[in-house]
Amino acid sequence: MLSLIHLKVLAVVARHESVTEAAKELHYSQSSVSHHLARLEAATGARIIQRVGRGIRLTPEGRLLAVRAAEIVGRVDAATTELAAQVGLQAGRVRLAANASALSTIVPKAAVMLAQAHPGLDLILVDRHPVEALQMLRHGEIDIALVFQHAGAPLEEEEGFRPVHITDDPIYLISRQAGDTIAGHRHSPWIGGCERCRDELTAVCRQAGFTPRIASLSDDMVVVQALVAAGIGVTTLPGLALRAHRHPGVHATELPGCQRRLHAVTYGDPPDPPAVAAVLATLTEAATERHAQVDPRQGLPARP
Template identity: 75%
Template sequence: MLNLVHLKVLAAVARHGSVTGAAKELHYSQPSVSHHLSRLEAATGVRLVQRVGRGIRLTPEGRLLANRAAEILGRVDAATTELAAQVGLQSGRVRLAANASTLSTIVPRAALSLAQAYPGLELSLFERHPVEALEMLRLGEIDVALVFRHADDPIGDEEFRLLHIGNDSIYLISQRPNDTLANHRHSAWIGGCDRCQAELNAVCQHHGFTPRIASHSDDMVVVQAFVAAGIGVSTLPGYALQAHRHPGIHATELTGFERQIHAATYGDPPDPPAVAAVLAALAEAASQCREANDRVADLDKQT
């Protein structure tokens, strides 16, 4: 069975006469383009491209299919545009996955504004860590993944399109106000998921030590309860503290360590109208949450 993505890759290779040109147009990696071509050859049972020196050219069968692919893709694009114009935002469903801290802060604000502006739009939500959310996006199980990363942390796949909607500060969570990491070189620490623990390790190692992980929890409520009980110390993002704040803990902002929050989509632009509306609502909600995030440290100073 022919796949539209594979046909799109073949049509791009035909237009540019090279894998490199097709990769640039589609914002794919070169290995990804070659992979799609191989899958298409396997599906059709014929050779579609052949190497010529350092480049490639289409076989007669490849040229035939590329011409038909251009026609098919043009008709699909036209049908999509016509349908979007007909349906608009009166109905539709957008599936979104996010981790707990953003799912309990940014997403509810966005959902409220969407419900007011587009009452016919259905928003389906899933709690997932970034790696899982991106895999769901790749498989077509969701339409938008709300993920976090750091400036030097590659997303891992050029086929994702990222909309940077804001940053999230990281805080030291302990029983003392205005605390420092230096006070906890020998303390017991509470670790979380692999991604969060890597973040914790990076923060501590930047200050010259490796944290001794004595307890583990992915739940921001449990982590704060552990800290309040004296079981250990930990780090949490500001959005987690917005979602839940235990009265027995103090939060000290760690400057220079911010998460970047991105709304990820998959495939070529433009986004369907419903997805575009969700992205706009997420960006606006993130801006509002950022203002609340700035008050997290101020709240700690008042306690």
């Protein structure tokens, strides 16, 4: 019979690819870790690890089981947190992953509101791109993935994912000249970001009738704007990124009809645990307040 402790040991060993490092994290002896792995092999009838020199390597069967083990352990941890939060939201923990622009704008506001309404809840934040955040959600490492998608692109559809629309975020052309247009930069070098951001950039440019020549890559909103200010290229950025940081040497021109959709995604059967539901409601409220207070076109810091 598989036990939770055996699966937890396997998950930690797989993450470190080392019995020694796993023993340190678990505060076990190395012989105890090896014993748990041996019991797991006996229970499954499959060889889990191989000895390679002075180290170890997981077999294909071991890697398959390790992925499921990490997911199971993550779900049990989440269930423990949910149970603690069930009684009047007096205690609990919600783990949320989002990218830098959301973590710099909507999430801090939501965190303050949550602390005021539910001081017993802990909000744990992780900086991750959407693809990584959804993978963490699937594996039970987080409770909410705050992700964006280009308005014309479908959100990842996978059984168990449940998205809640939080807000829409306008897209801006970032250049050195006021009044620039996308079409006016068909021959310019462009600065791309992560894979999802590059897909978004390409889609926006194709609407203007051309495919951008991406000459530089950076995921950092500060770096991207510095490159534009230096004349190295042009790019597009969402409004949230510009609210988080605005370089005085760039102009931002809103692109009509171009926007991102921001979703808070949870995993598993409804309803959401009370603590998770409270965070979702607070995220929506924080996004609504931000849009009510700041017009997307006028709320950006002006260029001197």
